[in-house]
Amino acid sequence: MTDTTARAAAPPVAAAPAPAPRRARVRRGLTPWLFLLAPLALLITFTYAPVANMVAYSFTDWDGVSPELRYTGAHNYAELFTRPELFEVFFVSGYYLAASAVQIAAALYFATVLSFDVRFRNFFKGVLFFPYLINGVAIGFVFLYFFQDGGTLDSVLALFGHHSSHAWLGTPVPANTSLAGVSVWRYLGLNFVLFLGAIQSIPGELYEAAELDGANRRQQFRHIIVPGIKPVLTLTVILSVSGSLAAFEIPYIMTGGATGTETFVIQTVKLAFQFNKTGLASAAAVVLLLIVLAVTWAQRRLVPDDRVDLV
Numbered sequence: 001m002t003d004t005t006a007r008a009a010a011p012p013v014a015a016a017p018a019p020a021p022r023r024a025r026v027r028r029g030l031t032p033w034l035f036l037l038a039p040l041a042l043l044i045t046f047t048y049a050p051v052a053n054m055v056a057y058s059f060t061d062w063d064g065v066s067p068e069l070r071y072t073g074a075h076n077y078a079e080l081f082t083r084p085e086l087f088e089v090f091f092v093s094g095y096y097l098a099a100s101a102v103q104i105a106a107a108l109y110f111a112t113v114l115s116f117d118v119r120f121r122n123f124f125k126g127v128l129f130f131p132y133l134i135n136g137v138a139i140g141f142v143f144l145y146f147f148q149d150g151g152t153l154d155s156v157l158a159l160f161g162h163h164s165s166h167a168w169l170g171t172p173v174p175a176n177t178s179l180a181g182v183s184v185w186r187y188l189g190l191n192f193v194l195f196l197g198a199i200q201s202i203p204g205e206l207y208e209a210a211e212l213d214g215a216n217r218r219q220q221f222r223h224i225i226v227p228g229i230k231p232v233l234t235l236t237v238i239l240s241v242s243g244s245l246a247a248f249e250i251p252y253i254m255t256g257g258a259t260g261t262e263t264f265v266i267q268t269v270k271l272a273f274q275f276n277k278t279g280l281a282s283a284a285a286v287v288l289l290l291i292v293l294a295v296t297w298a299q300r301r302l303v304p305d306d307r308v309d310l311v
Contacts, residue, residue, distance in 0.1 A: 076283035099180035111195035132189035140253030172260030
């Protein structure tokens, strides 16, 4: 009697759901790829296909106009590595690498300061980000007049009693220093916004706990902010290094590569469109791509992007 009552009181066992039809499973599997079809087509058409063509052109002597391509093997790469003047332009990238370090440090400093409660911080955020919104060509022309003889910079220095007849863009060292300084002003806002967003994503309870433990701002920066923004900091370093190696816009507009300011990209553009050596220019572009990938790989190996869990 007891067993009969127990069996009667037990809830009925739910039947296992029937498997979905094969057609429904196939539809669910294909649906994500249908959404990705358009962006993948655009990516392949405008990114990977041109890169593949560039690699193919680098093994030819194509002049960019003739319909005929003559295969030359690795001759273009041998010419790149055996002509020192083609690789000397990489020394110019050193100025931009140094400028990128200054740019990252300044952006991190301003982002840290303006992430706390500071008067007029929204105003300063706009001031710092505004240069990044300006067209690069306009910036090049503005600073071209800024650095010319008797221009804005000389006029400002004259107000402080310093009368200089120095040609800021006339010799290699001051010209490259000036151009690198313009790039700092141009791209500081982008790094600033990235750092500011990463800092503001750190939970506020961590700062409160640190203040209760007696940590000052410097200790909070070292033990809370830096570990918390490490992924963004790594990304910024990669972008800054690759941008330094591929500097083009500002030096091309302001000097056209004259007075020792020619970068590797400016040289590549001249090889392709001024000297009609598209094959050699393609080889130079492939070398630059490999160098950027190698620097990125080395940076990721030296500073691995470990997951940081602050809470």
